[in-house]
Amino acid sequence: MSRVTRFAARDPGPAARLAGFMDHLRSHGFRLGVAETETALRALDAVGAVQPDAVRRALKAVCSGCAEDAARFDDLFDSFWRNGGRVRQKVMPDRAGAPRHTRTSQTAEGKDSGSGGSPHAPEGGEGEAEAGGAGRLVASRVHNLMKTDLRKVVSAQDIHQAEAVARRLGEAIRDRRSRRRRAARKGAMIDLRRTLRASLATGGEPLRLARRTRPDRPVRIVALCDVSGSMAVYARPFLAFLAGLMRADGAADAYLFHTRLVRITEALRDDDPLRALNRITLLADGFGGGSRIGGALDDFARGQARRFVNGRTVVMILSDGYDSTTPEVIGGALARLKKRGCRVIWLNPLKGWTGYTPVAQAMAAALPHLDLFAAATTLADLAALDRELARI
Amino acid sequence: MTSGIDGAAGVPPRTSMSDWQTLRNDLARQGYVATADLAMALHIAVVLGRPILLEGAAGVGKTEVARALAQARDTQLIRLQCYEGLDAAQAIYEWNYQRQLLAIRASAEDGQTGRSVEQRIFSEEFLLERPLLRAIRQRVAPVLLIDEIDRADEEFEAYLLEVLSDFQITVPELGTIRAVTRPIVVLTANGTRDLSDALRRRCIYAHVDYPDRETELAILHARLPQIEDAFARQIVGFVQALRKEELEKTPGVAEMLDFAAALAGLGVNDLTDDPLRLQATLATLLKTQADRGQVPTEVAQRLAGKAA
Numbered sequence: 001m002s003r004v005t006r007f008a009a010r011d012p013g014p015a016a017r018l019a020g021f022m023d024h025l026r027s028h029g030f031r032l033g034v035a036e037t038e039t040a041l042r043a044l045d046a047v048g049a050v051q052p053d054a055v056r057r058a059l060k061a062v063c064s065g066c067a068e069d070a071a072r073f074d075d076l077f078d079s080f081w082r083n084g085g086r087v088r089q090k091v092m093p094d095r096a097g098a099p100r101h102t103r104t105s106q107t108a109e110g111k112d113s114g115s116g117g118s119p120h121a122p123e124g125g126e127g128e129a130e131a132g133g134a135g136r137l138v139a140s141r142v143h144n145l146m147k148t149d150l151r152k153v154v155s156a157q158d159i160h161q162a163e164a165v166a167r168r169l170g171e172a173i174r175d176r177r178s179r180r181r182r183a184a185r186k187g188a189m190i191d192l193r194r195t196l197r198a199s200l201a202t203g204g205e206p207l208r209l210a211r212r213t214r215p216d217r218p219v220r221i222v223a224l225c226d227v228s229g230s231m232a233v234y235a236r237p238f239l240a241f242l243a244g245l246m247r248a249d250g251a252a253d254a255y256l257f258h259t260r261l262v263r264i265t266e267a268l269r270d271d272d273p274l275r276a277l278n279r280i281t282l283l284a285d286g287f288g289g290g291s292r293i294g295g296a297l298d299d300f301a302r303g304q305a306r307r308f309v310n311g312r313t314v315v316m317i318l319s320d321g322y323d324s325t326t327p328e329v330i331g332g333a334l335a336r337l338k339k340r341g342c343r344v345i346w347l348n349p350l351k352g353w354t355g356y357t358p359v360a361q362a363m364a365a366a367l368p369h370l371d372l373f374a375a376a377t378t379l380a381d382l383a384a385l386d387r388e389l390a391r392i
Numbered sequence: 393m394t395s396g397i398d399g400a401a402g403v404p405p406r407t408s409m410s411d412w413q414t415l416r417n418d419l420a421r422q423g424y425v426a427t428a429d430l431a432m433a434l435h436i437a438v439v440l441g442r443p444i445l446l447e448g449a450a451g452v453g454k455t456e457v458a459r460a461l462a463q464a465r466d467t468q469l470i471r472l473q474c475y476e477g478l479d480a481a482q483a484i485y486e487w488n489y490q491r492q493l494l495a496i497r498a499s500a501e502d503g504q505t506g507r508s509v510e511q512r513i514f515s516e517e518f519l520l521e522r523p524l525l526r527a528i529r530q531r532v533a534p535v536l537l538i539d540e541i542d543r544a545d546e547e548f549e550a551y552l553l554e555v556l557s558d559f560q561i562t563v564p565e566l567g568t569i570r571a572v573t574r575p576i577v578v579l580t581a582n583g584t585r586d587l588s589d590a591l592r593r594r595c596i597y598a599h600v601d602y603p604d605r606e607t608e609l610a611i612l613h614a615r616l617p618q619i620e621d622a623f624a625r626q627i628v629g630f631v632q633a634l635r636k637e638e639l640e641k642t643p644g645v646a647e648m649l650d651f652a653a654a655l656a657g658l659g660v661n662d663l664t665d666d667p668l669r670l671q672a673t674l675a676t677l678l679k680t681q682a683d684r685g686q687v688p689t690e691v692a693q694r695l696a697g698k699a700a
Contacts, residue, residue, distance in 0.1 A: 030587055039440065046439040047412065047432070054412070054432065061433035065592035067447060070599040192489045193481075200510055204496030250546075263588075307582075315439075 004052075005083035015041060024080045025063055028072070032063060052081075062245050063168030158237070158379070163245025165383045170221065170249050172386035181252030187213030219312045220251045222342075224300065228258040228291030234349045234377065238318045241382055243276055253308050257296035263304060293319055293362055301336040311341030314389075318347050318376070321363035330362045334369035343371040345389070347382070351375035405549075411435060413581060414454050415464070423614045424453070424460035425607055433598035434461065443577035445541075445592065448567060448600035454580040457600075458537035460517015461576065468534040470575070474544035483548065484561055486520045487513075514565035524552075525561055526570035531681035536575040542587055549591055556594060605632055611645060616652050626663050627652050630700030634677060637695075639686060643677040650676040663696035 007017060022037045040062045047058045056077050183191050194210035202208075223242055227235040242254045245269035256262045270276035273328040297317070309315060315337060323330060334344060346366060350356050351374065367373060372389070376382050412435035419434075420427050426434070430446075434457070437444035446454040462469035492513040499509045518666055521529070527536040554559060559571035579595060582585060599632065603611060608628045612619065619627070631648045643651075654673040655663075663670055667689050672690060678684050687695075 031593065033593065036593065039442070042440055043436045046436060053428075057412075057429050057432035058436055060429060060596055061436050061444075061596045064597050064599075065589070066597070067599045070597065193487065196487070196489055196492055199496070204493070204500055204509075206493075 005081055012336050018044070020078050021059075022063070025076060028076055030063060030069055031065060036063060037164075140376040150301075158240040159243045159247070161379055162240045162382075163248045164244070165379050166221075166241065166245035166248040166252075168383055168386050169245075169389060170252075172389045181212040182215045184211055184215075185212040187211035189213070195296070219314050220253070220308075221245060221249060221316055222253040222305075222309060223316045223318065224255045224257060224261075224291060224297070224316075226258070226291060227256050228293075228322075230319055230322045231289060231318075231349070234318075234320075237379060241318075241379065246276075253304075255300065255304070256295070257291075258301075259292045259295075261296040261299045261303075291319075291323055292325050293321065293323040294325035294327070294333055297333035297337070298329055301333045301340075305340060305342075306339055309337065309340045309342045312341040313340075314345060315342050316345045316347065318349075320348055320350050321346075321360045321366065323360070323362035327361040327365035331369065334366055338369050344369060345369050345372040345374070347374055347376035347385075349375065349377045411439075418464035419457075420458045420614070422460040422463045423508065423611075425603070425610045425614060426457070427603075429643070430457070430598050430600060433596050437596040438576055440596070441574055443579055443595045445579045445581065445587075445595035445597050445627065446600050447581045447597070449602065449644070450582050451642070451646055452600045452602055453645045454582070455516050455537065455539055456645075458535050458578040458580075461578065462535040465535070465576075468530060469531050469537060470527045470530075470534050471537045471539060473539045474541050474548070476543055476545065477549055478544045480551065482522060483524050484522050484555075485525045485563060486522065488518045488520050492518050516566070519563070519566070522684050524555055525569065527575040528555075528559055528573075529560065529569065529571055530575070533573035534575050536577045538579045539551065540581065541579045541591075543663055544583040546588065549588055552592060553588075553590055602635060605629070608632065608645065608648065612649065612652055615649055616656065619652055619656055620661075623655075623661055624652070626696070626699050627655065630663055630696055631677065633695045633699055634687070637686060637691075639678070639683045640680050641678075641683060647677050647679075663699065664693065667693055 018040055019037055022032055022040065026032055040059055043058045043062050044055060047054050049055050056074065060070060060073045064073050103306065143200045181187070181189055183194060189212045191210040191212040195206050195208070198208045198210065199206040223245060225235070225237075225242055231238075242264070245252050246254055246265060253265050254263075254268055256264055264279075267279040268276045270279060305315075338344060348363070374385060374388060376385065412432045415435045415438070416426050416431035419431065433444060436442070446457060448454055458471075459469055480656060495513050495518070496509060498511070523536070527534055531604070538552070541552070544552075556577060559574055560568050560569045579591075588691065602608075604626055608631070609624060612624050612628060616624075627648070631643060635642050651673060654676050655669075658669055658673065660666060660669055660673075670692055671689055674684070678687060
């Protein structure tokens, strides 16, 4: 039993240790409240808390909330309770530090970006040059702000704006098919429940007919954003858009891809928009690297799409179409995706250039599968899409 | 086995530590081979009176858990199959409108009006119980299976949360109906959409995965004991190898059992014996055109040869 963590003698007892464990899990991204600690204690009471394995399984059942949690749980359990016999000094979380779940980082991040370049600068972006000296940084910032292209650093205002844009797009894309019916003033079907209730007043004769109708259904947006090297300059506005989308629409889904595909929905739903961006910067390992659009789309079509994409989904691809895989792959992936009944929109920043023709092989292969192929370089461009989206 | 948790469910009864293994054995007796993690999660859910959320790919036996649990506890299984557009009228209760209309007409002819009629037609007699209401009105705590909760809309999920925390349902015309006993609630999901955090937090969670070779063998043995050991090993090995292939629909446990039953029905004793029959029985495992194309005779024979 030498592997078991030894606890400092001054800590208040098993309940406190469990609370400490819950905090340990929380700091690793588990979403647990106070109620879970109580449930965990009751669960331990129920199983007896004698055998390590039984305890591990009991806590796993209580604390994990999704497949990823469950997969990570064993390691986290070992690192807390079986820490090679080392002494854990402080079992209770430190309360002296700043409270973590407040929205303070907005100002803090702002300060950062003023002094040391962008905190979210991807490798290979303007960050390297900017880090050189303060004087250059200022010039570069001015330069950035003067551009009409959306190359600004993602700021809280950007995300705020993007949220409004995303909301507007969500309104534009609606699907009128729904199986559920709601009470309404006009409608094709009679609402028996309300009609009968009203008929009591008229001696059982249903004189006033209440109606039901199919409500409008918003569709779900799944956005896939290319963050490969060629897209680096546009990646940030698109990221702002994704962040806004996630915050405006609880059903939307977001992915990044460069040479592989990463789901960033969970990270972007973080309370604090800037911390969310920080988290995805960490997730998007390889940001600004090569692009493998076809492969990433194929992974998506075979993997996540089977769970998240159905006939009521709009898949939005934000990419320039410069791909290193063969064009057949991209065509196949999009065909597979289309088979799920979704609509596919491709927003290409290059399309805004005068004289642009989709000659990149990948783009040419993708075109036949697209419901809409449009230009988007700025948030305003994205906002202007709502009329087109309403049509598809 | 704990001696039944009833509606009051105040303090959980103190139980000895191997109780979850007893539950595991009980399930095994019903032909369900549960992993240790799953058995523990079920045990905790039963003892603490919490709903349990089972997540996993289609065909790993999530629904089967509820059935086996109901049989092991010798109680009723009430099932609510969720689908998009499921609403309160389908899940909780509905008035029997046709009968109500008839009753109003009949009583009008008898000269009854107003209040007495209203009281009559909004009574239990005219109430159609749907699964949720039925589950909380059972004398013996049933197992309530809410299948594929991720197919239902978010609004329904929110309502379900309320029912699962209070175990009471309010019918405006009748008043609040409180749970007589507290059902054991089993929710299943296979990831059609993300479930809300609130629901996840309320539930005890267990992830159900495709069984490993030994577990699957045990399942096959429990369900189809007539298949002899060597052949059973071959079948399981074949299906496990098939799951590693790139398929659109990975065959689940139920498919494996169908496959084994089909082979036994055709009198096959060895997978490598008769390529034609193997190819024909693959219909029980591969459910799309593309998947059939992925596994031609040569591939099937190669997999079967390795599995032997």
